[in-house]
Amino acid sequence: MIIGIPKETKKNEVRVALIPKHAAQLTKLGHKVFVEKGAGEGCKFSDADYEKAGAQIKDSVYDSEMIVRVKEPPLNTIRKNQTVMGYLHIEKGQNPPLLNKLLTQNATSYAYEEIRDNKEERLVNLGVEAGIVGMYEGLRLYGNILEKNNIKNKLKLLRPIQEYYSVEKIFATLSKSNIENGVNVYIFGKGRVSKGVQEILKYSSIKANVLYRNKTAFIERYLPKADIIVNAIDWYPNEPHIIKRGMLKLMKKTAVIVDISCDRNGGVETCIPTTWEEPTYSVDGITHFCVDNLPSAIPRDASMHLSQMIIPHVIKVAGNDGYSNGIMTKEGIFEYAKRKSSVSEIEKQPLVIEEIA
Incomplete structure (x- = not known):
């Protein structure tokens, strides 16, 4: 699969989703990794670092089969039948235009914030x-x-x-x-x-x-x-x-x-x-x-931690069409099962104040 790592587009967002070490894991598995020119510079990973990892530096990576990024993608970058991974923030209805675009483009999308273990604990968390x-x-x-x-x-x-x-x-x-x-x-x-x-x-x-x-x-x-x-x-x-x-x-x-x-x-x-x-x-x-986007203020530390957390899931998504952990949309359907909560559940929490030195 061709996997694209874009340079983040949000102002003052200089993190990168995958660091060279983890790009190398993908190339060793037979995937092609395209990295947008300068994508890692904000957290001190050079284009040369990615090339040493086996990636190719491109002026644009948005035509890749799969996009792995940090924040939400600009709407005009989402291609038909593309796979997109990132912090999407669509599970609570926060971004209807993005959700609609993913659906109309038949994109398969995964939200880092909804990748969870069997106890519903988030596995990707900054x-x-x-x-x-x-x-x-x-x-x-x-x-x-x-x-x-x-x-x-x-x-x-x-x-x-x-x-x-x-x-x-x-x-x-x-x-x-x-x-x-x-x-x-x-x-x-x-x-x-x-x-x-x-x-x-x-x-x-x-x-x-x-x-x-x-x-x-x-x-x-x-x-x-x-x-x-x-x-x-x-x-x-x-x-x-x-x-x-x-x-x-x-x-x-x-x-x-x-x-x-x-x-x-x-x-x-x-x-x-x-x-x-x-x-x-x-x-x-x-x-x-x-x-x-608070972690963007410490871009290198945050990028290294994010990359470490997402690489197992990137590998599974790239190699398995049926991987479902964190899936948001697929084939025009909103797959996400909305979390259920009620006031009564919240009221059952203990009433506590704790002073921590």
């Missing part, structure tokens, strides 16, 4: 990286807000995360920064995103409060104390909002909401996905940070 980036930028943003209000703080000394390039440099910087522990951070969620958030706080010597329960009265008790709220909970249509717009009036005007899950009008009712060019907006005086 949640830790998203948590690291989101929490770091949340701290930096909060520091800037304090500075504008003439409140001295050490957070304002943090540089934009893209300047560090790697997770190790971010952690090293935070360890040396001696940030005073006076920031109240509340995290919704305890999964991989939350783990990344807590890593940043650990190196910053800031205690985190992790909230596991979606219950309005419980949440409202803590909002007035919060300096930074971090949403790290998956949200699906018909589930209740975790933070409703009416709750914002309970928060300090210097507070920040960092919505890493980033579902429009989702867990955070006032969430509107943003970009790195314009990462923030304000609703009722509360600053929101809702960038929807």
